[in-house]
Amino acid sequence: MAGITGKDALLTEYANRLETLDAPKGRSLTQDAVRRLVRNKAAVLSVFVVSFIILFAFIGPYLLPWTYDKIDWSNIRKGPDFDAGHFVGTDQNGRDMLARIMQGTQMSLIVAGVATLVSVIIGVIYGAVAGYFGGKVDAVMMRFVDIMYALPYILFVIILVVIFGRNPVLLFVGIGCLEWLTMARIVRGQTLSIKEREFVEAAKAGGAKPWTIIIRHIVPNLTGPVVIYATLTVPEIILTESFLSYLGLGVQEPQTSLGTLISFGSPVAETLPWMLIGPAVVLVSLLLCLTYIGDGLRDALDPKDR
Amino acid sequence: MKQVLQVEDMSVTFELHQSEVHAVREMNFSLAQGETLAVVGESGSGKSQAFLAIMGLLAKNGRAEGRAMMGDINLIGMEPKQLDKHRGKDIAMIFQDPMTSLNPTLKIKTQLSEVLVKHRGFEQSQAVKSATEMLERVGIPEPAKRANAYPHELSGGMRQRVMIAMALLCQPKILIADEPTTALDVTVQAQMLDLFKTLTEDFGTALVLITHDLGVVAGVADRMMVMYGGRAVEKGTTDDLFYDPRHPYTLGLLHSTPHIAKRAERLDPIQGLPPSLEHLPKGCSFNPRCAFAFDRCLVERPPLAPTGNGREKACHYEGPMAYGKVA
């Protein structure tokens, strides 16, 4: 019966050798998911497009002769003009549209990133704690979420603007603080099912403290739904930002964002179409690609869903 | 004995991303009226896939070849519409988890009568009456009350009975039961096995019992087919295979099964793990776990060949297999 307890001298020797040598790495679930994602052509293409847009927004401004707030008095309301360096034209104030689109995209990406990050951090911790402890803790915490849901968020944003002034980053931290509600609900639901899994019980039997169990055993297993929901939150926040900017609550001139650019471009779409087309193309491709990435991630992380 | 099912040279293949996996290969067997055939094997032996193929229930990436003749109809490769005329009517299948096969939103009687209305053209009221009668025949107490219940209101054993009742409504010639008692308690399992015996005796249904539990097999089966790595490795009557196993795998399974009446100090299990169908060993697929394997087994796959008395085995080894040698 040597095979069972493996008392063979050979095996022991092998074990000793491995103590100094590294054992082969296994395939983690994340690696598996990445492999599946790479097979999804739409998602891969989207990743490239999004990366391009990010580079465009953050590196682009350094390569242009014009900055987003510089006024070219000789070229006001002009279409694309390569000689003057206005590749996609200028706006009513003579500012270079390409530079403004780059700055606007940058702003939209930053607010989306910040707000999503905030909503993920708060939502995951809140949801995991509520789900894990359950009972009264859960009831109180989730009723609070319900109440927050019931409040009109435009009102909140107005209050936030009043408190923080029109500082875009703080404003979108504020939006993130509201966006976490849905994330918390999703995370709580997942936690409820994960905490019934036997490996959580095993961790308890192994003497782990509740906090250790949440961090080591529950949160890592939330990756799938959290990543998927976060990729879908990014476009949502970009849209929210556009909406708020449209209402005049968003970023402040001369800074701009994709939403602001579109809101300025749409009334003059017939006479100055380049003011609308540029930002619209960037926004639409960004949203489409993020949705494709979200879908791709869902298929990759949760292959049973297909 | 009238043959109700004749499977010839059947194989099942699954397309994976880059490769093909042969889940079942070169399967041949026949099933007579009123007979119980046990198909025994471990997970990944292809035992379930073979019968899902016969029922036309393979997953999308699966493909079956060969013939499964029910009378003069070949069930393999039949159009789904054509197959629907036979499925449920001539050949029925029940599964390990009855909850997955019952619609949770419909009452039991609705689900049962639907089958009768569809396959046998019953009037609704007549169908409900027959359905209730069938519930009583499979041993459900207070059938009229249970017929009005939803699946989740019944216990596991009760649900399995409902599944059997549903399978029997059209009096199929063949009933395929895939691990029907694995999820049940021993006491309920004993009741179910009893019910299977009555079925084959009273209705003349031919029963295929797919299981890994040799205890269950011993109680109900007439003949056995042992599968390993997608192929049948030994076939014969239940008594022959239990008392005189000729294939080392059959012997190993017998020694792995704890016997309640004999307390051995330790079991004598087969070493190693069942192979993955994607990477079957060369030669005989059992050779890495076989205590009797010799050089020929490593290179040449033994064919399933008759050994007299209606028995068949796929093994090169002809010598005696002593108890304890399997270890």
Added chain:
Amino acid sequence: MDQTPINLLEIRDLKKTFSVSSGLFSRPLTLTALENINFSIRKGETLGIVGESGCGKSTLGRCILQLLAPDEGQVLWLGQDLTKLPAEEMRQRRADLQIIFQDPLASLNPRMTVGEIIADPLRTLRPELNKQERRARVLKIMEAVGLLPEMINRYPHEFSGGQAQRIGIARALITEPKLIVCDEPVSALDVSIQAQILNLLSELKDEFGLTLIFISHNLSVVRHVSDRILVLYLGRIVELATGDEIYEKPRHPYTRALLTAVPIPDPRLARQRNIDALKGEIPSPINPPSGCTFRTRCRFAKPYCAEHRPPLETIEDNRLVACHRWREIEVPEEAVLGA
């Protein structure tokens, strides 16, 4: 009750209830999962716990380990009541009491490597060990359960059920426990693997001087591994005796019915056997029958069985049985197994 130090664990008057909500506006119902549980386990023995699903056997295992808090009663570990222990002391005590689960894959965190999973209890219970010491222990225990050292960095989904169960066993052994509760450790495994794991458990038991509580619905398996067997029905002990006594001379009608229902891997015996199949199914524990809870399915039941609950009596040497009529019920010469 005398307290011989030889008893590793003693359970006294254990009771556990759950409340089940029945609807939005109705009062929650009480489900009595365990009641009147009294038994003890000697060092080095294997106690089997059998019963149908819903009889409370898993709940009992979890109450012993304090993974569920019992409502009443004591769980005495070497004379110390675990139910009264402060949380921090109980966490330290967990090094002595471990558990092996039924579903080997579900019991392993899919995001951790095998090495991390096995080392996990050490991180909390033996914080003084450094990374190298932990790794050395993990490799040693992996060898003992028959896992190759090269598997240490792999993830659970790369393993089959049998190997995953070995990982679960390794995790339970790493804290050098004295008692392990095995909750249906082999019922999710293939037959040949089942036997390998059973043999492994009995080898490890000898090697590490373990005491085992072996919970299973499979009587053949329990018989194979256990010294004594405890039969539960609807949360109460109906019989407790040594394995041989239970199987050769079952006293309680429920034990007998269970035994006759066990399939025997022997066609001739199976044909001869007169299966006295138990009628019906286990009643709901929310609303158990009055008196003897088994009376609704018992063919020896008399009217007074419905009125009085049978006490758990000590009969012969240290056998326990809870039945009004155990004296009158004849055990057939040819034991129920027909062997």
